[in-house]
Amino acid sequence: MKTYNNPKREEWNQLALRPSINQQELDELVSSIIKNVKLNGDQALIDYALQFDRVALNELYVSEKEIEDAKNEVSNELKSAIQLAYANISTFHQSQQIDEPIIETVKGVNCWRKPVGIEKVGLYIPGGSAPLFSTILMLGIPAQIAGCKELVLCTPPGKNGKINPAILYAADLVGVTKIYKTGGAQAIAAMAVGTDTIPQVYKIFGPGNQYVTKAKELVQQMGVAIDMPAGPSEVLVVADQTCNPEFVAADLLSQAEHGPDSQVVLLSDNESTIKACQLAVERQVALLPRKDTALKALTNSTAITFQNIKECIAFSNQYAPEHLIIASENASQYVNDITNAGSVFLGNYSCESAGDYASGTNHTLPTNGFAKNYSGVSLDSFVKKITFQELSAEGIEKIGEAIEIMAEAEGLDAHKNAVTLRLNKIRNGRN
Amino acid sequence: MKTYNNPKREEWNQLALRPSINQQELDELVSSIIKNVKLNGDQALIDYALQFDRVALNELYVSEKEIEDAKNEVSNELKSAIQLAYANISTFHQSQQIDEPIIETVKGVNCWRKPVGIEKVGLYIPGGSAPLFSTILMLGIPAQIAGCKELVLCTPPGKNGKINPAILYAADLVGVTKIYKTGGAQAIAAMAVGTDTIPQVYKIFGPGNQYVTKAKELVQQMGVAIDMPAGPSEVLVVADQTCNPEFVAADLLSQAEHGPDSQVVLLSDNESTIKACQLAVERQVALLPRKDTALKALTNSTAITFQNIKECIAFSNQYAPEHLIIASENASQYVNDITNAGSVFLGNYSCESAGDYASGTNHTLPTNGFAKNYSGVSLDSFVKKITFQELSAEGIEKIGEAIEIMAEAEGLDAHKNAVTLRLNKIRNGRN
Numbered sequence: 001m002k003t004y005n006n007p008k009r010e011e012w013n014q015l016a017l018r019p020s021i022n023q024q025e026l027d028e029l030v031s032s033i034i035k036n037v038k039l040n041g042d043q044a045l046i047d048y049a050l051q052f053d054r055v056a057l058n059e060l061y062v063s064e065k066e067i068e069d070a071k072n073e074v075s076n077e078l079k080s081a082i083q084l085a086y087a088n089i090s091t092f093h094q095s096q097q098i099d100e101p102i103i104e105t106v107k108g109v110n111c112w113r114k115p116v117g118i119e120k121v122g123l124y125i126p127g128g129s130a131p132l133f134s135t136i137l138m139l140g141i142p143a144q145i146a147g148c149k150e151l152v153l154c155t156p157p158g159k160n161g162k163i164n165p166a167i168l169y170a171a172d173l174v175g176v177t178k179i180y181k182t183g184g185a186q187a188i189a190a191m192a193v194g195t196d197t198i199p200q201v202y203k204i205f206g207p208g209n210q211y212v213t214k215a216k217e218l219v220q221q222m223g224v225a226i227d228m229p230a231g232p233s234e235v236l237v238v239a240d241q242t243c244n245p246e247f248v249a250a251d252l253l254s255q256a257e258h259g260p261d262s263q264v265v266l267l268s269d270n271e272s273t274i275k276a277c278q279l280a281v282e283r284q285v286a287l288l289p290r291k292d293t294a295l296k297a298l299t300n301s302t303a304i305t306f307q308n309i310k311e312c313i314a315f316s317n318q319y320a321p322e323h324l325i326i327a328s329e330n331a332s333q334y335v336n337d338i339t340n341a342g343s344v345f346l347g348n349y350s351c352e353s354a355g356d357y358a359s360g361t362n363h364t365l366p367t368n369g370f371a372k373n374y375s376g377v378s379l380d381s382f383v384k385k386i387t388f389q390e391l392s393a394e395g396i397e398k399i400g401e402a403i404e405i406m407a408e409a410e411g412l413d414a415h416k417n418a419v420t421l422r423l424n425k426i427r428n429g430r431n
Numbered sequence: 432m433k434t435y436n437n438p439k440r441e442e443w444n445q446l447a448l449r450p451s452i453n454q455q456e457l458d459e460l461v462s463s464i465i466k467n468v469k470l471n472g473d474q475a476l477i478d479y480a481l482q483f484d485r486v487a488l489n490e491l492y493v494s495e496k497e498i499e500d501a502k503n504e505v506s507n508e509l510k511s512a513i514q515l516a517y518a519n520i521s522t523f524h525q526s527q528q529i530d531e532p533i534i535e536t537v538k539g540v541n542c543w544r545k546p547v548g549i550e551k552v553g554l555y556i557p558g559g560s561a562p563l564f565s566t567i568l569m570l571g572i573p574a575q576i577a578g579c580k581e582l583v584l585c586t587p588p589g590k591n592g593k594i595n596p597a598i599l600y601a602a603d604l605v606g607v608t609k610i611y612k613t614g615g616a617q618a619i620a621a622m623a624v625g626t627d628t629i630p631q632v633y634k635i636f637g638p639g640n641q642y643v644t645k646a647k648e649l650v651q652q653m654g655v656a657i658d659m660p661a662g663p664s665e666v667l668v669v670a671d672q673t674c675n676p677e678f679v680a681a682d683l684l685s686q687a688e689h690g691p692d693s694q695v696v697l698l699s700d701n702e703s704t705i706k707a708c709q710l711a712v713e714r715q716v717a718l719l720p721r722k723d724t725a726l727k728a729l730t731n732s733t734a735i736t737f738q739n740i741k742e743c744i745a746f747s748n749q750y751a752p753e754h755l756i757i758a759s760e761n762a763s764q765y766v767n768d769i770t771n772a773g774s775v776f777l778g779n780y781s782c783e784s785a786g787d788y789a790s791g792t793n794h795t796l797p798t799n800g801f802a803k804n805y806s807g808v809s810l811d812s813f814v815k816k817i818t819f820q821e822l823s824a825e826g827i828e829k830i831g832e833a834i835e836i837m838a839e840a841e842g843l844d845a846h847k848n849a850v851t852l853r854l855n856k857i858r859n860g861r862n
Contacts, residue, residue: 080833080836087536088536092542098531217652246852251849257844288848344820349823358837359540359826380811380816387792409597413688414681418678418684418784
């Protein structure tokens with residue numbers, strides 16, 4: 001970890017920078033994958049599975065039987081844990097389902113919004129070493145609550161041609177309607193354009209490597225919505241003397257183990273806390289199975305001492321971290337100072353792992369500084385809010401003249417005329 | 432208007448298509464504008480003003496004095512109309528400010544969301560024949576309610592180097608903090624990258640021509656959020672025998688006058704209603720100042736008779752119109768069948784103009800079929816919702832084991848360890 005002491009404000013911008021990723025060179029490759037999937041559909045997906053995943057597939061679709069078999073392979077212990085997480089995530093996301101009232105802005109003018117689930121959504125779950133069934137819960141549960149009708153899941157199979165049973169168990173639990181064995185940029189392409197087997201969807205969610213990220217960016221330009229732009233995962237911890245350095249170290253490392261490009265930032269109002277946390281990191285990292293990954297991530301990471309905690313929060317707002325942990329017994333007093341963050345963990349017992357798995361909050365969050373302009377995934381991400389209005393004769397009489405004046409001033413006479421005709425009708429009806 | 436009678440389901444897809452726009456050729460031009468603004472800042476903007484707007488500017492910034500002068504130039508009649516619209520739009524958007532409760536998902540595990548205004552937002556208002564001050568209300572009012580700190584407005588000056596007074600009056604009313612005389616793709620670029628004069632913003636809102644639209648698309652890939660993808664404006668009217676054909680015609684024309692690429696669709700359950708509306712269109716269009724524009728738009732437009740109103744709504748859901756008018760005395764009975772639409776106008780007195788100007792709903796809406804996956808602009812568009820969580824010792828004890836099991840199953844041992852350390856501390860504290 002690079003360590004800084006009371007950097008000047010002018011240096012903050014530099015310290016808050018993320019490593020830049022050259023995505024331009026990806027453009028061509030990923031564009032060609034999308035084009036191929038558009039042209040050759042399922043066959044392109046089967047070819048890519050052989051080329052990239054080293055697996056010969058006869059069938060992309062995961063059958064009922066495979067799902068039933070998988071359910072039997074998941075231990076009861078893991079099932080119970082997933083069910084507890086399911087319950088908490090459901091409770092929190094259900095609380096986001098708020099019926100908005102009908103607002104009578106003027107007598108006879110009623111306006112309201114109605115949330116309607118996006119009809120067809122696609123979830124992407126990467127393969128690789130970690131079977132991210134927790135992400136299925138985070139995306140599938142709000143989709144289920146939103147009432148999305150078609151919930152498509154794409155995930156690459158292992159070398160044995162199978163999907164991890166915990167993934168299938170979680171997918172079944174959240175009511176995924178169709179599961180396909182396909183991964184990478186080609187899976188995103190398939191959900192964006194549709195193939196004979198895989199339905200086209202209106203919005204695509206889920207994490208992935210740089211190819212997946214680029215594919216999501218490109219299909220967005222084709223009219224498919226995506227959850228949010230992506231970047232490497234990150235945590236910023238603000239710790240004071242009331243923190244527990246072992247806990248802080250464990251939280252920093254649970255971010256660092258994600259990948260060598262993970263970002264870890266530690267801020268404090270005193271050097272001794274920084275040192276204590278760094279020592280604890282050194283002790284703990286040595287014992288981790290993913291030690292090499294975590295050590296690499298730590299080399300990009302920074303520890304900074306500021307004058308006081310308010311300054312730490314000010315820097316954090318400029319950095320706009322995906323995860324922000326306030327490791328202090330007085331954490332709650334800083335809540336109103338926080339303006340840019342994806343998800344905030346208050347106090348010594350609120351570890352990031354809690355939000356990653358089971359407290360109820362969503363773990364799909366804006367990284368890479370996007371917490372300045374994007375929210376994390378929530379129920380809102382799976383609905384459109386349609387506005388409605390109903391005007392009575394009295395309503396249009398009350399606001400009609402103002403509309404006529406404004407439409408005329410904007411040079412839009414037909415807009416004005418639509419009101420004038422109605423006002424005339426009402427007035428004539430009265431004579 | 433092209434007229435169809437009971438088209439088969441297989442034909443719906445074709446009928447719901449929008450004319451495709453070739454945006455690829457724009458890419459190069461708009462990219463070069465963005466690059467130039469990044470490199471040459473204010474000077475590039477001044478050069479483009481001369482080149483595109485034929486105006487020599489000394490200053491991009493609109494002074495206090497120009498704003499004060501403008502206020503005196505707006506008629507009291509127009510001021511009152513704008514104030515009425517301001518009040519209604521404020522009322523409706525304030526109703527979207529809902530305090531979400533703290534949810535205790537499990538004893539000792541508290542989760543909540545807090546909306547925080549996006550700190551810096553940019554509004555773009557096009558120039559041209561119509562001074563769209565109404566759009567300033569639609570974007571500025573929710574920004575004001577959201578508590579956005581910096582509210583930047585860019586709009587091109589007229590040939591006299593000035594901005595339309597109604598635009599400056601509306602901008603002042605909604606609390607725009609800085610106004611600049613610059614338009615087109617270069618204005619979007621300036622707000623995305625920042626110049627010596629114009630601050631960089633985190634999210635850009637507002638309508639524009641194909642260059643503006645392309646610039647918004649390109650800066651989005653640079654990390655700036657945008658309100659939504661754009662396309663030509665459109666209305667779909669579902670009319671039955673209880674409609675007033677003159678009103679329907681006026682509503683169709685108030686869409687058609689926007690531009691030659693505007694989309695107008697009329698659906699009914701009977702041919703005589705379609706014919707009556709078409710005759711009224713012919714009569715009314717002849718009297719419009721923007722007749723030529725409206726006539727061009729009508730040539731792209733369609734009128735379709737279906738078996739019944741439910742079928743009309745089903746087609747509308749597939750079309751996903753920006754504006755949907757149900758021109759019927761029984762409009763409200765169809766509300767629950769509507770799944771894809773930007774804004775819906777129920778009954779014979781709810782004309783689109785009402786929502787465009789003064790009823791209270793927002794007029795910045797998803798076009799081009801994007802109502803399938805995007806909402807219109809609302810208060811939500813100007814905030815990020817940050818999630819918070821606070822776990823007590825009891826809380827982490829209750830969910831800790833489930834987290835340990837799930838983290839282990841995902842192969843993320845440091846995630847597990849962050850919980851184990853805390854559980855050990857609690858248990859040891861008890862001994």
